[in-house]
Amino acid sequence: MELEAAKMIGAGIAALALGGAGVGLGNLFGSYMQGAFRNPEAQSKLKVNPMLAFALIEATGLFGFVIAMIILFG
DSSP: OOHHHHHHHHHHHHTHHHHHHHHHHHHHHHHHHHHHHHOGGGHHHHSHHHHHHHHHHHHHHHHHHHHHHHHHHO
């Protein structure tokens, strides 16, 4: 296998983290909205944990993107 083909395959595999981040964010905020609509009084208590989880999920997606770019252009 040529080096360029291996780089493309590796970058594609590393970019799968972006899809996982999208699914994770959809699950996270869907559940948050469901909980907030069921109990509006508890919305202020429910807000902190999803924001922390959002940052961690987004960081995972960004790490995958950075690794894919390093594989392609490094």
